[in-house]
Amino acid sequence: MAVLSLGGFIGASMVLVRGFRTVENTITVTGASTESFESDIAKWSVQVKTSGKTQIDSFSKHKESMKKTMDFLKANGIEDGIKQAVYLGPASIKEYETKHPKTNEIIRTEWITYQNIEIESRDVYNIQKTHSQITELLGKGVRVKPSRPEFTYSKLADKRVDMLAKAAKDARIRAEAIALEAGSEVGGLKRVNTGVFQITVPNSTKVSSWGSYDTTTIKKDITAVMGVTFAVKK
Known part of the structure; x- marks a missing residue:
């Protein structure tokens, strides 16, 4: 062989x-x-999601969650550079209403802010390692939804x-x-x-x-x- x-x-x-x-x-x-x-090559995306009682409240919390997420990625060697690209998608804010099942009265209003972080890197093993550790952010109050990395x-x-x-x-x-x-x-x-x-x-x-x-x-x-x-x- x-x-x-x-x-x-x-x-x-x-x-x-x-x-x-x-x-x-x-x-x-x-x-x-x-x-x-x-x-x-590794391609990976991370969605950060926050909620608040008002649009301003949701976005304010979102900025803090994004900072914690970007700090975490940077601490793990993931930042925009020669060997990798980090792209921040636009933030999206949506209003969700919960209604009473009988009266149809609005009983709660919640604002959700979403934002995706797209990563492409040649350091494939570091992406694999960071993916396995990113749920640590949950302990810091950050709601993250990482995709499974794609290796090509x-x-x-x-x-x-x-x-x-x-x-x-x-x-x-x-x-x-x-x-x-x-x-x-x-x-x-x-x-x-x-x-x-x-x-x-x-x-x-x-x-x-x-x-x-x-x-x-x-x-x-x-x-x-x-x-x-x-x-x-x-």
Whole structure:
């Protein structure tokens, strides 16, 4: 098993052949090139929510909650800079009324202020760590609703051609081995059917006919599948 180190792409490479079939004077094999890699971009959002009896009361509390949240993020190394971007969305204030179920009389009015903090960072492990700790803000009276971070890989497109080439090359090797056992010889390429890419958590067995792209983990496996048909000489 070869070990690859290509920029931010580190992992083991292996090639599989899922099966083969022969039709007339051809042989078709399905090869899959699988590699492991680590994400290099994390996207994460945090919603801060406050409530008050009046619009002014709600917004005043919201400013304090936002300060505590931004201070927490900064203390954990998350602030606008070269390696990451922190964007504050506009604050939104809504009025909610609670009515009596029988008389329809308004018995309570509450103002809710929402604001989202959008984060994109190349320090993926720090985002993962901070996400696991952000509920500490609840103990400080801050109502936060963090999303699950999305981990992606910025150089994925550069790897696709290389992986398909490896799958095609291995498919020929496998076809030649199968043909040799049958007393035949593999000829020229007749047809190529490029399949979908499966990007999954490490060692996952899940596949999708439309392809998949799991963003829940930093470490991932990517599999490229290619069906190749060769001519067979008797």
